[in-house]
Amino acid sequence: MPATAEQIEQDLLRPLFQSSGKYWIAVAIATSLLLAGVAAFGYQLYSGIGVWGLNSPVFWAFDITNFVFWIGISHAGTLISAILRLTNATWRRPVTRCAEAITVFSVLIGAIIPLCHIGRPWLAYWMIPYPSERHIWPNFRSPLAWDFFAISTYLTGSTTFLYLPTIPDFAAVRDVSTGLRKKIYRVLALGWQGTPRQWQRLEVAMHIMAVVIVPVAVSVHTIVSWDFAMTPVPMWHSSIFGPYFVAGAIFSGIAALILAMALLRKFLHLEQYLRPIHFENLGKLLLTMSLLWFYFTFAERLTAWYGNSPPEMAVFWESIRKNFAPLFWTMVVCNFIIPVPILAIKRLRTITGTAIASACVVVGMWLERFLIVVPALEHKFLPYSWGTYRPTWVEDTLMASSFGMMALLYLLFSKFVPMISIWEMKVGLQSHGGVPVVVPAESRPVLEGPQ
Amino acid sequence: MERRDFIKISALSGVMATLEGCRNAEKQFIRFVPEEELVPGIATIKPSVCTVCSAGCGLLVRVMQGEAEVVRRGQQGLIKMGLAKKLEGNPQHPVNQGKLCARGQASLQMLYHPDRITHPTKRTGARGSGEFQTINWDDALKEVAAHLGTLQASGSAHSLAFLSRPLSGQRVELISKFLKVYGAPPPIWYQPFDEAVLRQANLLSFGHAALPTFDLARADYAICFGADFLGTWNSPVAQSIGYGEMRQGRPGRRAKLVQIEARMSQTGANADEWIACRPGMEGVLALGIAHVILAEKLAPQAAAARTGSLIAGWQEGLPGYTPEAVEKQTGVSAAVIKRLAHELTQSGSAVAMIGGPPLAHTNGLFNALAVNALESLVDKNSVLSFTPQVGDVAPVQASLAALHGLSAQPPQMLFLYEANPLFSAPPALHVREALAKIPYIVSFGSFIDETSAQADLILPDHAALESWMDSVAESGSSRAVVSLAPPAVLPLHDTRPMPDVLLGLGRQVGGEVAKALPWATYDAMLRAALVPLRTRPGSIDVKTDDDFWDAAQTQGGWWSSPSISPPVPAVKRAPLSAVSPQFAGAAADFPFYFLPYVSQSFGDGSLAHLPWLQELPDVLTSAMWSSWVEINPKTGDRLGIKQGDLVEIASEQGSVRAAAVLSPGIAPDMVAMPVGQGHENFTRFASGRGANPLSILAPLTEQETGSLAWAATRVKLARTGGPEQARLVLFAGGMSGFPHEEQPR
Amino acid sequence: MRMLRGWRRGLLVLLVCAWTWGVVEIVLPRPATRAAGSAEYVTTGVFTPAHPNAFAAVKDFVDLHPEHPVQPIAYTHTVHLAKGLPCTFCHVGVDQGPEARIPGVTVCMSCHQSIATDRPEIKKIAAYQARGEDIPWVRVYNYSESAHVRFNHAPHIRAGVDCAACHSDLTKQTTAERKIDLNMGFCINCHTQKKVSIDCETCHY
């Protein structure tokens, strides 16, 4: 635990002013990946979605898998941070911001993917309800229209949720910087002076947001699950999908958060802030979610098996025994067999241990989404019209690019915003029992930025 | 522009396009004055005649105005013209009654095919090199006329040959007459799946050397030996119409269809009962059934007195054909034989049919006569009949002997019309070598195919829709049918109709030939031939020849009032005893019977260039764009062959490779391949695709008629590669689908 | 920020450019013929509804089109209509089916064989005819292919819709001008007013 407020400020503002060569290499790699995706998308736009591996009847595959995956990852942040805020869990302080940032960026990626995957992206604006000469509105019965509203709400909400607690930190950066940077941060800080009135308002606003964002997050992934559950496709049409998806989302979200924290800790030298206790606590959460995920998967499969409806069983056996069996059992291993022992045994629940478990879970949850989307579409009701799917390099590139985009956004974010909330850490320093203590602005030490 | 360039210079092209403004390439084309004025947007319906098979269905062509890129007077430009948009059956036509099969529908693409030969062309490179150059019609015709003149002058007029697929109508008349007066031998008709055996059998049994007509709408029970009468055999559209009626056209009366064959055809797939019979033993099976009928007196023996007299032992009740004996020979159980005999005779109106593979054995004629005898025995209501003909012109018949003659004694000059023996004749017949010896070959082909690639001069024919068309229906109707149609659309390219070219050549040759062919154009000849029909009772009742001619053109032909042409006393002939089929290849070395069958999509292979048909999933295997060999799953298991594997099929004559399709509808000792793919050189859509099963056939012939016994080759199988090498494209079940989908119920 | 100043920024820009070029060069596959067939057949050309270039695509998207295209013949609707010629005299088919004929050289010359033969524009038409060519009129009113509209003139004529309602008053125009923007709102307004179907499939199929 850092000793003083000065130490905190110094440590946490350092990345904004100093960057290692490694950082720029990371940025270059991430940018390359992103640009590769942009090029691939340009190629797809020019040629048509035929450059993907989609076919009749597999009309969704990598695209929607990635979409669900990223929207799922987004549940890391906001939901966890909101719940932890609401329950006043004091250990949350160093965790919340990097969690919320994950949310914003992965929702953003999740929102871009559907725009790229549609056949005529240039007409995507028809999803927006606006009065037009054509007298046509979007079809509000469509789960995709719900998606549009849910995701745009979630994006707005989680951005606000990330932004609000950052205001005092923006002010802190403003106060220590000069020139153009100062101007920018002045705007971002929204005139924050740290008056008691401002602190009180911020508290209220954050509290409201924390309350509001929880149902929004739950609804988002429920609606995403309804993209599947609202169609009469075997193994999609299931009432368990809402909670199953939300649980899966939180599961993958926590895993992504642990991974991100482990990386930040290593590369930004935040050992003093992100301590084993955080990994330990999040690891316990991840263990809970892994068990919950297994429970849902088991319940879903067992119900399908006992239902024994032939179209469902075709998909069922396809994923468990036939073509998709390697992927299915990899998923089970990644999501359950590996993480549960690591996380359940206290000795293994170390930073490395939780990071390994999390990496497995991220892979496993990607596979889970793939296994929901593809086998069902390949094996719908009429066996004559069954199909098979293989991805092409374009899809691989776009997927890699989504990770590149995440990395790039996160890297840039860490360059412009302190990855751990300075003021909250200070509050933690001074508070007892988690009651925030107002820090008067004028009492802050002025930190000289490195030249 | 290429895709990669696009991305590289998209920004640049944007600027260029801005500068260029809204001009686009098409607007720089010249526009020619339309040759025909149609009201834009309004469809005109014109009759025509389908030419893709010998059934001779009547067409209605939907013609609408459109803009075509054409070459006129050596200049490229746009012209507004009537364009054929869709083919439908002609509802007034007695054969197809408004219906049309897949191949007929797709024949529209022959008109617009991108690889049509658009100008007369002359060979410049070596034969078969595919190097041709465009020449103009006058020079081309002068050249041919000069050759004809020289040939005649040198006293070798007999050394002119005309090779064509079997045609019908006045084209036959024209070609035959031209050759006759010129002094050349009659035309050589060739196609791989000819009907000479059945025509001969029908002549012997029923007095008509023609394919039979079945009034299935009146049948209660049909037993069919091998004929794919719903798919490709005889007059499939007419037969399918009858089949629909026989199934559900009469409330409360649904006929049974029994199909006897060793490889399930499309017709077999529709049968109520499918019975696998040892190949070539169908005649024995028929006589086994007849034996039970005669022995149990289920039908009067006299019913088949004439046809029965052609079978040895008929009078004695076929003593050698007890069900048990027949079971041993055919593999069909005695109980089934007995049951079939009872069902056949107890049904109201029964018919026995034969066609296809059973006739393509060395004992084909025997099989046909046997089934014909059974037919007479059970067919109480004349379900089988013969379509009346306007004259006593027999249908032209493919002749293997004539093709042999071509090989034995190559002529000096050869005209080639719609026949492609280099693809469709087994190499064992040595047609390629014969063609190489012919000094001058003139083709009327619309496409470069294997045979026309050997031509010295190509005088491209109009597409059927651009020509005067006529045909005579050999079967499929109870009326005499002469189909006739004027061109439905104006010619797209610089082509000329073969009949007009031949008439023109006649004039240039002069002398007797010109005198015998006095018509300026083919339609004048048609008119002269058709107008005498005015006085006969039929579909056109008008006073003058002009009116008749006009009415025939509007109606799409002329047809007589219904009249069944009854069987006439049979030709005397010594009765035939059962003969076993012979096969090329010893059973020990070549364990599988090999059945090349007429493809549902491509017929005998002459339609493989049409993209619609290439992409038409074969109804039993769902294969598209591919060649395959059908193998029983048990055989596949035994030989380690899986669905989609590459398999080598080898006979004594050679081998081909194709993808394996495991099909429960084929006997374990048989393999079957559709004919049609495997073209070396036949437009962009068919070239180099798949394998040609005809290329490994042994030159065995039917003993009596000399016709090709195309089902008499034996082969062996070996797996030579996996699915990657075989490249089997299936519509069902995606890339790795298996045909045994069981539909959840 | 500071890191990106000077040579480093230049380098980065250069890198990105080189990288993009590299991706296009290496990663994108060489163009392959999508249509089946062997290479020995040279495609004579392909018909596709794709836009010829990106600019055309953008133009289509923002619905840009020339309002008054330059025609090969300076035809005057004013004069012909003033002489009392009905529209259907030249635009045959408009009351029978979907399309209205754009008259060709034969239609013009059926009158101008004897009328006003000395005018330069008529001489131009006569020259076209002499060359066996038709007049390459430039289309004025048209739907974009991407609108997928199957418009049918005849029912509109039968319903008494004046030609001018959609094509503006041609008695005041020489060659036709696209004065009315035939967008979907225009159609829908009229259909709503006249209480006729605004079901999508009335026009789009």
Add this chain to the structure above:
Amino acid sequence: MAHKWGMVVDLDRCTGCEACVVACHAENNIPTAGEDQAARGRAKHWIRVERYWEGDFPNPRVRFQPVLCQQCDEAPCEPVCPTYASYHTPEGLNSQVYNRCIGTRFCANACPYNVRFFNFYNPEWDKPLQLQLNPDVSVRSVGIMEKCTFCVQRIKAAEIQAEAEKRELKDGEFTTACAQSCPSKALIFGDLNDSTSEVARLSSSNRGTKLLGELGTKPNVTYLERGTWDNASHG
């Protein structure tokens, strides 16, 4: 009374000849995918003849089943489209409005019959094959879903013609391209609201079933089961 277009597929008449498939290609400007694309599962057939094997040699049985868009009254494809490109017309057709389609492909996933097809590329015709294209039907460009329309262009043309002649449409006055070509008359198209029409009469046949009827999609296509041959009734 408004029309309600429907079809009857008589499985006892269907011979699997696939005349309907080519007729549909010719009528509806369906592009040929080519071997490569067909191998990738992108061949388009608005109507297909499905084949199901039952049993093994020597008693194999085959069932043919033409499958086209069932024009469901409760179509799963309709509610899922976010832009109303897939919607129900007043005449009971399950319509695909090409210009409104943004290509989410959700409808195709929702369709239990797999009869919706996507334009993965802009279609191409080697010239001059495009001269065959039917001007009454749109050429669908890239990124659009398409499917059997019950030959809506023919319906519209007939309705406009009847309106011009101020009369009602007659049963059998026009039909779809597939039904028109079908040699054995296995496909019957017509107005289900016209109780005298052949399609209405056959739809109520006791052989009638709906394809995947248990899904509650309420198709407007009725399948008539294959009959069986009963020896006893033919004594």
